[in-house]
Amino acid sequence: MLVVEGLVKRFGGFTAVSNVSFKVDQGEILGLIGPNGSGKSTIFNMLSGTFPPSAGSIKFEGSEIAGLAPHRIINRGIGRTFQIPRPFRRLTIFENVELAGFYGQGSHSRAKADEAAEKALAMVGLPTDRRAPVDGLGAAGLKKLELAKALATSPKLLLADESLGGLDEAEMDQAADMLRKIRDELGITIIWVEHIMGVLMRVVDRVMVLDHGEKISEGLPSAVSSDPKVIEVYLGTDADATQAAAAEKRR
Numbered sequence: 001m002l003v004v005e006g007l008v009k010r011f012g013g014f015t016a017v018s019n020v021s022f023k024v025d026q027g028e029i030l031g032l033i034g035p036n037g038s039g040k041s042t043i044f045n046m047l048s049g050t051f052p053p054s055a056g057s058i059k060f061e062g063s064e065i066a067g068l069a070p071h072r073i074i075n076r077g078i079g080r081t082f083q084i085p086r087p088f089r090r091l092t093i094f095e096n097v098e099l100a101g102f103y104g105q106g107s108h109s110r111a112k113a114d115e116a117a118e119k120a121l122a123m124v125g126l127p128t129d130r131r132a133p134v135d136g137l138g139a140a141g142l143k144k145l146e147l148a149k150a151l152a153t154s155p156k157l158l159l160a161d162e163s164l165g166g167l168d169e170a171e172m173d174q175a176a177d178m179l180r181k182i183r184d185e186l187g188i189t190i191i192w193v194e195h196i197m198g199v200l201m202r203v204v205d206r207v208m209v210l211d212h213g214e215k216i217s218e219g220l221p222s223a224v225s226s227d228p229k230v231i232e233v234y235l236g237t238d239a240d241a242t243q244a245a246a247a248e249k250r251r
């Protein structure tokens, strides 16, 4: 479904992403992990059109999309969430999601946008009542709203950026289960960028690990969490390694 080859992003003289290649198959959940500043968000920004790659190719369903504007990429069927939710606070929950629905359709039909918004809100478990305000949503609610906005664009591929930041442990488990439900019930392929490796490992089919803009490991969660390179650069501590191994056992 997605084939990325030789992706590079330079900011001035600094290389944030260095010759990264990977594939994502239809129906898969790929986890993308790595320490702070390893290039995860920069890859998402290139996949979603926020900025163009310095070099490399991004083929989605066989067509080159590298360098296309964000609205064109959304119309092709790639939706994304953002690490820090920034909804329009003067709009209701429904209106925020409806607006995203307008973007995704390309047809600008209100009826279609409303239908997409209702389905997306029901999927993530937020009120479909059109007057429900954004104010009052906690961290978990705002993450759900972020996800509903992305779903309302009717994506075939969802780029989920750090869905678990700011959540407690029970909320993290629910958010991880939600991503799996989105894949299982809607058939949406997912790339999931996350810091919190333990929960991610329970849900993803494959993991790719970045460090300093380079891919250092890729494979099944069990293989990646015991890869010495990953333990050295990413896990860092025995406690983290134990947590990841325990999560893997629970799968």
Ligand SMILES: Nc1ncnc2c1ncn2[C@@H]1O[C@H](COP(=O)(O)OP(=O)(O)OP(=O)(O)O)[C@@H](O)[C@H]1O
Residues within 6 Å of the ligand: 011, 016, 034, 035, 036, 037, 038, 039, 040, 041, 042, 043
């Ligand atoms: N617009 C930009 N201009 C200059 N440097 C940037 C820009 N965006 C990112 N970088 C740099 O590129 C590197 C990779 O950043 P990126 O945000 O992709 O990492 P990340 O793995 O997503 O980190 P985090 O987990 O902290 O979000 C960092 O060193 C960052 O400072």
